[in-house]
Amino acid sequence: MAKGDPGAATRSKRAAPRTKRAAATGEPELVQLLTPEGERIESALGPDGTEYRVDFTDEEYRGLYRDLVLVRKLDAEATALQRQGELGLWASLLGQEAAQVGSGRALRTQDMAFPTYREHGVLYCRGIDPIMPLGLFRGVDQGGWDPNEFKFNMYTIVIGAQTLHATGYAMGVAMDGKTGSDEGEAVIAYFGDGATSQGDVNESFVWASVFNAPLVFFCQNNQYAISEPLERQTRVPLYQRAGGFGFPGVRVDGNDVLASYAVTRHALDNARHGQGPSLIEAYTYRMGAHTTSDDPTRYRIASEVEAWQAKDPIARMKAFLTKQQIVDESFFAEVDEQARAESVHLRERVLAMPNPEPVTMFDHVYPNGSPELDEQRAQFSKYMESFEGSAH
Amino acid sequence: MSRIKEFNLPDLGEGLTEGEILAWLVKVGDDIELNQPIVEVETAKAAVEIPAKWAGRVQAIFHPEGATVEVGSPIIAIDTDPNAGPIEQSTTGAPAADLPTPSAASLAAVEVAPEEGMVEPGLIGGVAPGGRTAVLVGYGPRNAPAKRRPRKGGVPAQAAAAPAAPVQAAPAPAPVVPAPALNGTGRPAGGPVLAKPPVRKLAKDLGVDLAALTGSGPLGSITREDVQRAAAAPAAAEPLTVAAPVTAAASFGADREQRIPVKGVRKLTAENMSRSAFTAPHVTEFLTVDMTRAMKALDRLRERREWRDVRVSPLLLVAKAVLLAVKRHPMVNSTWAGDEIVVKDYVNLGIAAATERGLIVPNIKDAGRLSLRELADAMTDLVQTAKAGKTSPADMSGGTLTITNVGVFGVDTGTPILPPGESAILAFGAVREQPWVHKGKVKPRLVTTLGLSFDHRIIDGELGSKFLRDIGDFLADPEAALLAWT
Numbered sequence: 001m002a003k004g005d006p007g008a009a010t011r012s013k014r015a016a017p018r019t020k021r022a023a024a025t026g027e028p029e030l031v032q033l034l035t036p037e038g039e040r041i042e043s044a045l046g047p048d049g050t051e052y053r054v055d056f057t058d059e060e061y062r063g064l065y066r067d068l069v070l071v072r073k074l075d076a077e078a079t080a081l082q083r084q085g086e087l088g089l090w091a092s093l094l095g096q097e098a099a100q101v102g103s104g105r106a107l108r109t110q111d112m113a114f115p116t117y118r119e120h121g122v123l124y125c126r127g128i129d130p131i132m133p134l135g136l137f138r139g140v141d142q143g144g145w146d147p148n149e150f151k152f153n154m155y156t157i158v159i160g161a162q163t164l165h166a167t168g169y170a171m172g173v174a175m176d177g178k179t180g181s182d183e184g185e186a187v188i189a190y191f192g193d194g195a196t197s198q199g200d201v202n203e204s205f206v207w208a209s210v211f212n213a214p215l216v217f218f219c220q221n222n223q224y225a226i227s228e229p230l231e232r233q234t235r236v237p238l239y240q241r242a243g244g245f246g247f248p249g250v251r252v253d254g255n256d257v258l259a260s261y262a263v264t265r266h267a268l269d270n271a272r273h274g275q276g277p278s279l280i281e282a283y284t285y286r287m288g289a290h291t292t293s294d295d296p297t298r299y300r301i302a303s304e305v306e307a308w309q310a311k312d313p314i315a316r317m318k319a320f321l322t323k324q325q326i327v328d329e330s331f332f333a334e335v336d337e338q339a340r341a342e343s344v345h346l347r348e349r350v351l352a353m354p355n356p357e358p359v360t361m362f363d364h365v366y367p368n369g370s371p372e373l374d375e376q377r378a379q380f381s382k383y384m385e386s387f388e389g390s391a392h
Numbered sequence: 393m394s395r396i397k398e399f400n401l402p403d404l405g406e407g408l409t410e411g412e413i414l415a416w417l418v419k420v421g422d423d424i425e426l427n428q429p430i431v432e433v434e435t436a437k438a439a440v441e442i443p444a445k446w447a448g449r450v451q452a453i454f455h456p457e458g459a460t461v462e463v464g465s466p467i468i469a470i471d472t473d474p475n476a477g478p479i480e481q482s483t484t485g486a487p488a489a490d491l492p493t494p495s496a497a498s499l500a501a502v503e504v505a506p507e508e509g510m511v512e513p514g515l516i517g518g519v520a521p522g523g524r525t526a527v528l529v530g531y532g533p534r535n536a537p538a539k540r541r542p543r544k545g546g547v548p549a550q551a552a553a554a555p556a557a558p559v560q561a562a563p564a565p566a567p568v569v570p571a572p573a574l575n576g577t578g579r580p581a582g583g584p585v586l587a588k589p590p591v592r593k594l595a596k597d598l599g600v601d602l603a604a605l606t607g608s609g610p611l612g613s614i615t616r617e618d619v620q621r622a623a624a625a626p627a628a629a630e631p632l633t634v635a636a637p638v639t640a641a642a643s644f645g646a647d648r649e650q651r652i653p654v655k656g657v658r659k660l661t662a663e664n665m666s667r668s669a670f671t672a673p674h675v676t677e678f679l680t681v682d683m684t685r686a687m688k689a690l691d692r693l694r695e696r697r698e699w700r701d702v703r704v705s706p707l708l709l710v711a712k713a714v715l716l717a718v719k720r721h722p723m724v725n726s727t728w729a730g731d732e733i734v735v736k737d738y739v740n741l742g743i744a745a746a747t748e749r750g751l752i753v754p755n756i757k758d759a760g761r762l763s764l765r766e767l768a769d770a771m772t773d774l775v776q777t778a779k780a781g782k783t784s785p786a787d788m789s790g791g792t793l794t795i796t797n798v799g800v801f802g803v804d805t806g807t808p809i810l811p812p813g814e815s816a817i818l819a820f821g822a823v824r825e826q827p828w829v830h831k832g833k834v835k836p837r838l839v840t841t842l843g844l845s846f847d848h849r850i851i852d853g854e855l856g857s858k859f860l861r862d863i864g865d866f867l868a869d870p871e872a873a874l875l876a877w878t
Binding site: 086089294297299301302303 | 399
């Protein structure tokens with residue numbers, strides 16, 4: 001999504017533009033442009049005084065809402081498919097849609113993203129067919145998209161490892177001289193709050209900082225590293241860690257798609273202009289389980305989940321669109337119908353996925369094969385054919 | 393065939409082999425939508441709801457609540473086109489008249505239930521090609537029942553009591569199940585069971601009761617094949633009732649030992665108890681209290697109009713005493729967290745409850761903020777929820793301090809083990825009339841004994857004693873304590 005025409009009329013301009021700065025609560029301030037009640041805030045200040053704002057057209061607001069709903073629905077379908085035995089595992093993004101869609105839409109075409117295994121929303125925004133990760137979790141392929149074509153790397157299961165890949169990639173971008181202009185490239189690395197305790201992530205911070213890599217560290221703080229709560233990961237707000245490594249950090253309301261977009265766009269633009277890395281802590285909540293193998297009721301209480309339910313990213317966007325009369329009821333019905341149809345389509349395609357021939361496991365070890373692999377393949381084929389009525 | 397689809401229990405985690413049916417959310421005959429939650433299943437990893445894989449009508453439910461089901465076994469059959477008229481008669485060797493059309497209830501209650509026109513040729517419950525067990529429609533699990541340990545409680549007795557029940561008779565064609573329903577025949581009653589040691593070992597491993605088998609070997613001895621057949625016979629001979637508690641009277645095999653699999657609540661309880669007992673150094677102190685005055689106060693409370701419909705028990709006073717004493721000694725409401733102690737400003741008051749499924753400890757969240765009336769309501773609610781088996785994991789997590797009311801079992805007190813993460817637990821013994829020195833004379837008074845266990849890493853003897861003393865003071869004279877402390 002391109003940034004809205006700055007001259008375009010924006011909704012909800014108040015007589016006195018409201019700028020939000022730290023609330024007087026115990027919580028550190030976070031950048032917010034849309035309250036849980038769906039009230040628009042004109043602009044918000046980051047901890048370093050940066051003013052964040054968005055100027056979206058009505059069409060762009062509608063597009064963001066559509067993204068959020070579709071991403072949630074497709075995710076729910078994947079969870080259901082796992083429960084029905086059609087996927088081996090699924091890591092649901094429920095609750096984190098705004099952080100992913102906001103940051104995903106903030107990427108420019110040339111920007112490269114390094115996801116974890118939960119970035120289904122970012123994947124969707126990159127224009128990748130949502131069926132792709134399902135093949136991976138169904139165990140029929142290794143995750144079948146071309147990272148170079150979509151500028152979206154493979155899902156990384158190892159916690160935090162992708163931040164190192166992203167740092168190296170970003171250093172390469174800088175060495176190729178591809179930064180320093182509006183057309184410059186930026187890189188974004190996704191990870192969670194639990195990953196901040198990993199050596200990989202801290203090493204990435206060091207390298208990205210001292211080499212001034214064009215990299216945005218995007219941490220979705222969903223409050224739990226599987227069952228371990230945030231207070232067992234850190235004694236300071238995560239975004240403040242950036243200061244110790246020598247680059248800026250900001251905390252954004254990760255359930256606010258507008259603020260997530262604004263903060264990410266700003267950080268990416270800084271990176272592409274050669275101003276080095278930054279850390280974004282998207283403060284959000286994992287409404288579901290860590291993965292389908294997890295039972296969150298064993299380590300967190302219902303009242304906490306309910307409190308976050310009230311901050312739902314889609315509900316606030318819906319309230320905003322309704323209050324501002326950007327859309328009418330038929331729009332919501334149409335989006336719901338589209339989401340339903342796409343999820344049914346997704347299900348049909350998952351169920352129709354062919355099981356791969358066992359011999360294909362030799363195909364992707366090396367791009368051009370090798371004599372030894374050919375020998376192994378021949379041996380294995382012979383073995384498979386030795387079975388009575390073997391159709392594999 | 394393709395119209396009726398069976399749903400097999402999937403591997404819900406990674407590498408799980410079985411799951412327990414917690415609750416069915418649909419029943420036979422219900423119309424269901426795609427992805428509508430149909431059943432709650434608990435595995436070693438999580439309790440989850442399974443959404444329906446197809447829209448349609450529930451045709452059959454193969455396992456009752458409480459059953460442990462192997463991954464890959466069918467759990468439900470769904471008619472995906474229920475409005476297309478009756479299901480075609482498939483070719484069947486068995487006359488339809490022999491096969492009663494079961495009611496919804498019996499379908500739900502019976503693991504393998506025949507229904508008119510849906511029968512694989514004469515083979516329900518029998519061995520189907522490929523080593524599978526034939527079930528209602530399609531093919532069942534490969535060898536699944538062989539690995540299941542049949543529930544022992546009362547199988548022979550029930551089989552003998554209701555030998556003509558159609559659900560048992562139908563799935564037992566001659567070559568398949570000679571055994572369970574034919575208790576004792578072919579062997580002199582009361583005579584010893586004849587079987588070679590390896591066969592006995594096999595029977596033990598498979599959970600087969602030798603005494604219930606009829607031997608096909610020499611002199612009526614039981615052979616390996618007899619045992620395997622009995623084990624492979626689906627639980628058809630075991631008329632499952634949905635609500636049957638697993639706590640049926642123990643039945644013992646020939647070796648006079650019964651083997652009960654450790655799982656579910658029992659397993660969890662065992663793990664928690666061992667972990668707590670061997671990580672937190674426990675100290676227990678006792679205090680005997682004259683509760684006569686307090687019991688009279690309770691009576692007066694019950695007489696008040698606004699308390700007319702409230703359940704008022706001595707436990708309520710104990711809970712109140714604990715909550716007030718915590719306010720005076722906040723340190724007892726804490727958790728040992730390795731290099732720090734987490735002291736909590738809120739009391740999630742656990743009440744240990746014995747339920748059919750075992751010991752559970754649900755807690756009342758932030759009980760310190762509740763008025764006495766709210767506390768009474770919360771306790772009533774908690775107990776009723778626990779008795780109904782509806783206590784959610786959230787209700788049981790986050791407890792900070794617990795009371796165990798062992799007095800209801802008629803004992804004086806105990807040395808309770810701390811729930812993991814908590815630092816104090818109070819055992820409340822029976823309140824009974826005992827000789828007691830009251831105003832210089834021995835009189836019959838209502839006396840109880842309190843037992844307080846605490847984590848000695850956090851709570852020193854002095855603090856623990858003061859805390860227990862305060863609880864005792866309140867129970868001895870609630871009015872004065874209230875006036876003095878609040």
